[in-house]
Amino acid sequence: MPLTPTLVTIQLLSKRCYREDDINFPGGLSIALERSLYALLYRWLLSTNVCPRMLSYMFPSLRVLSQSGFGTSLGVLFLPATWVLYKLIKKKNKIKLKKKFFKKNCGLLLQQLSSTKNNVQNTKLFNSKELEKATDHFSKDRIIGKGGQGTVYKGMWSDGQIIAIKKCNIVDKANLQHFINEIVILSQINHRNVVKLLGCCLETEVPLLIYEFIPNxxxxxxxxxxxxxxxxxxxxxxxxxxxxxxxxxxxxxxxxxxxxxxxxxxxxxxxxxxxxxxxxxxxxxxxxxxxxxxxxxxxxxxxxxxxxxxxxxxxxxxxxxxxxxxxxxxxxxxxxxxxxxxxxxxxxxxxxxxxxxxxxxxxxxxxxxxxxxxxxxxxxxxxxxxxxxxxxxxxxxxxxxxxxxxELQGIQKKDTNGQENYEELHNVRSKEIDPSYACSTSTQSYSEIASSSSSIVLASSSFKSL
Known part of the structure; x- marks a missing residue:
C-alpha cells in the first residue's frame, strides 16, 4: 500500500507508542485525547483494507487503544485534523527546543551584555530558518573554510546580498566562550580594515555568526x-x-x-x-x-x-x-x-x-x-x-x-610623491611652450623634486638611526 501523507503522519505519531504503557504523546495533550486520537487513526486504517497483521506489527499501541473502546466510527470525519494537529505540536516543540538552545548558547548572557552599562551594542539575532535557506540547508558545496573553532559557509539573502556564516564545530564551554567573546568585541568595532559582524543565531544546536562576505x-x-x-x-x-x-x-x-x-x-x-x-x-x-x-x-x-x-x-x-x-x-x-x-x-x-x-x-x-x-x-x-x-x-x-x-605610511607617501613628481615633470617636458616659461617651469619643477629628494634622504637617515 502506498504511503499517503496521512499515513506517514500516523506512523510518525505512533513511533513513540510501541508499548501499551508508553503513551506519552508529545505536546502536552490530555491522556484521554491522546488515546481517542490513536484509536480513531487505527479504525481508519482498518477501513482502508490494510492487512491487520501489518497494522498489529507497525502500530501495536493503536490496536490496543482501539480495542479498549475509545474509538468511534465517526473518526474518519476528524482524520483531516490530525495533520494540522501534528503540525501544531511539532511547531510547539520546535519553539521549546529553540528556547533551550538559546539559553544553552549563552543567549541570556548576551542580552545582559548588550545593555548600555556594559558598553556592548545590540547584536542582530537571525532565525535559523532564514540561515538554512541562505545556505541551502548548510550544504557541503557552500563550505568556504574550516578552522579549529568552526566551519564557514557562503550564504545569500533573498535580496542577493552575499554573507559568510561561521558554524561552531563542537558545543563545549570553551568554544561557546570564544563565540560570545567574538560577538561582544566585534559589536564594538567599526573599522574599515576589521571584518564586520552582521549578527548571530543562537537558537540552533550550535551557535552561528554572520559576517560580511570577503571574496578573495x-x-x-x-x-x-x-x-x-x-x-x-x-x-x-x-x-x-x-x-x-x-x-x-x-x-x-x-x-x-x-x-x-x-x-x-x-x-x-x-x-x-x-x-x-x-x-x-x-x-x-x-x-x-x-x-x-x-x-x-x-x-x-x-x-x-x-x-x-x-x-x-x-x-x-x-x-x-x-x-x-x-x-x-x-x-x-x-x-x-x-x-x-x-x-x-x-x-x-x-x-x-x-x-x-x-x-x-x-x-x-x-x-x-x-x-x-x-x-x-x-x-x-x-x-x-x-x-x-x-x-x-x-x-x-x-x-x-x-x-x-x-613608518609604513611614510614609505608609501614617499613613493607616491615621487611618482607624482615624475608624472608632473613628464607632462611639462611634453608640452611645447615659450622657452622663458619653460625655463622657469623646469626650474620650479626641479626645485620641488630636489626638495622632495632632500626630505627622502632625511627620512631614510632617520629610519636607519632607529
Missing part, C-alpha cells in the same frame, strides 16, 4: 599557495601591511576599550574585492581596561607567530600583537611560511631565520622574487628593519602599532 580569501593563500588571482605586487604588499598595522593600532589605542587580538596571522587576514586587508577571528581576543598593561592567561596562539616573552611569562601585552605582526610582515617580504621543515634546524622558525639572515647580510637572498624585482632597495631595507624591531625578544623594545603604521 586569506592573505596566507596569496603568499604561500598557487592561485589564479592577482599576484601580490610590492605596492600591494606594502598597502596590506599598512592596513593591518592601522587596524591593530585602532584596536590598541582608539577603540572604546583597548583590545588585544591575540591571534594575528596571515590566515586571519582576509582580502576583499579590492584586495583591502580585513582583520578577522576575534575568538581569543581580550578587552582590557585603559590603564591595564597586560592580561595573564593560559598560553594560546599559533606556533610561529607566538611572542616568546608571552610564551615564557603567560602575560600578553599589546607588544605581543606587534610580534605576531612582525612575522606577517616577514611573510610579505620573503614569501616564506612561519614554520618550515625544509629550512635548517635553527631556521625552522621564520622569525629566527629572518633575523639570522639580516645579521649575516643575506636579506636580499631570502626575499620573494616579486619584492626583489619591484621594490625599491631603500624601502625594502626600511621595512626589513621595522620587521626586525617588531620581532625583538624584549617586548619593551618593540615599537607600538601606531609607530609601525606611521
Amino acid at each position: 580569501g586569506t592573505l596566507f593563500q596569496y603568499i604561500h599557495e598557487e592561485n589564479e588571482g592577482v599576484p601580490l605586487t610590492w605596492a600591494m604588499r606594502l598597502k596590506i601591511a599598512i592596513e593591518i598595522a592601522g587596524a591593530l593600532s585602532y584596536l590598541h589605542s582608539a577603540a572604546s576599550l583597548p583590545i588585544y587580538h591575540r591571534d594575528i596571522k596571515s590566515t586571519n587576514i582576509l582580502l576583499d574585492e579590492k584586495y583591502r586587508a580585513k582583520v578577522a577571528d576575534f575568538g581569543t581576543s581580550k578587552m582590557v581596561k585603559i590603564d591595564q598593561t597586560h592580561v595573564t592567561t593560559l598560553v594560546q596562539g599559533t606556533f610561529g607567530y607566538l611572542d616568546p616573552e608571552y610564551f615564557q611569562t603567560g602575560q600578553f601585552t599589546e607588544k605581543s600583537d606587534v610580534y605576531s605582526f612582525g612575522v606577517v610582515l616577514v611573510e610579505l617580504l620573503t614569501g616564506e611560511t612561519p614554520v618550515s621543515s625544509t629550512r635548517s634546524e635553527e631556521g625552522r622558525s621564520l622569525s629566527t631565520y629572518f633575523i639570522l639572515s639580516m645579521k649575516e647580510n643575506h636579506l636580499f637572498d631570502i626575499l620573494d622574487d616579486c619584492v626583489r624585482k619591484e621594490g625599491d632597495k631603500e624601502d625594502i631595507i626600511i621595512v626589513a628593519n621595522l620587521a626586525k624591531k617588531c620581532l625583538h625578544l624584549n617586548g619593551k623594545e618593540r615599537p607600538t602599532m601606531g609607530e609601525v603604521a606611521m
Whole structure:
C-alpha cells in the first residue's frame, strides 16, 4: 500500500507508542485525547483494507487503544485534523527546543551584555530558518573554510546580498566562550580594515555568526599557495601591511576599550574585492581596561607567530600583537611560511631565520622574487628593519602599532610623491611652450623634486638611526 501523507503522519505519531504503557504523546495533550486520537487513526486504517497483521506489527499501541473502546466510527470525519494537529505540536516543540538552545548558547548572557552599562551594542539575532535557506540547508558545496573553532559557509539573502556564516564545530564551554567573546568585541568595532559582524543565531544546536562576505580569501593563500588571482605586487604588499598595522593600532589605542587580538596571522587576514586587508577571528581576543598593561592567561596562539616573552611569562601585552605582526610582515617580504621543515634546524622558525639572515647580510637572498624585482632597495631595507624591531625578544623594545603604521605610511607617501613628481615633470617636458616659461617651469619643477629628494634622504637617515 502506498504511503499517503496521512499515513506517514500516523506512523510518525505512533513511533513513540510501541508499548501499551508508553503513551506519552508529545505536546502536552490530555491522556484521554491522546488515546481517542490513536484509536480513531487505527479504525481508519482498518477501513482502508490494510492487512491487520501489518497494522498489529507497525502500530501495536493503536490496536490496543482501539480495542479498549475509545474509538468511534465517526473518526474518519476528524482524520483531516490530525495533520494540522501534528503540525501544531511539532511547531510547539520546535519553539521549546529553540528556547533551550538559546539559553544553552549563552543567549541570556548576551542580552545582559548588550545593555548600555556594559558598553556592548545590540547584536542582530537571525532565525535559523532564514540561515538554512541562505545556505541551502548548510550544504557541503557552500563550505568556504574550516578552522579549529568552526566551519564557514557562503550564504545569500533573498535580496542577493552575499554573507559568510561561521558554524561552531563542537558545543563545549570553551568554544561557546570564544563565540560570545567574538560577538561582544566585534559589536564594538567599526573599522574599515576589521571584518564586520552582521549578527548571530543562537537558537540552533550550535551557535552561528554572520559576517560580511570577503571574496578573495586569506592573505596566507596569496603568499604561500598557487592561485589564479592577482599576484601580490610590492605596492600591494606594502598597502596590506599598512592596513593591518592601522587596524591593530585602532584596536590598541582608539577603540572604546583597548583590545588585544591575540591571534594575528596571515590566515586571519582576509582580502576583499579590492584586495583591502580585513582583520578577522576575534575568538581569543581580550578587552582590557585603559590603564591595564597586560592580561595573564593560559598560553594560546599559533606556533610561529607566538611572542616568546608571552610564551615564557603567560602575560600578553599589546607588544605581543606587534610580534605576531612582525612575522606577517616577514611573510610579505620573503614569501616564506612561519614554520618550515625544509629550512635548517635553527631556521625552522621564520622569525629566527629572518633575523639570522639580516645579521649575516643575506636579506636580499631570502626575499620573494616579486619584492626583489619591484621594490625599491631603500624601502625594502626600511621595512626589513621595522620587521626586525617588531620581532625583538624584549617586548619593551618593540615599537607600538601606531609607530609601525606611521613608518609604513611614510614609505608609501614617499613613493607616491615621487611618482607624482615624475608624472608632473613628464607632462611639462611634453608640452611645447615659450622657452622663458619653460625655463622657469623646469626650474620650479626641479626645485620641488630636489626638495622632495632632500626630505627622502632625511627620512631614510632617520629610519636607519632607529
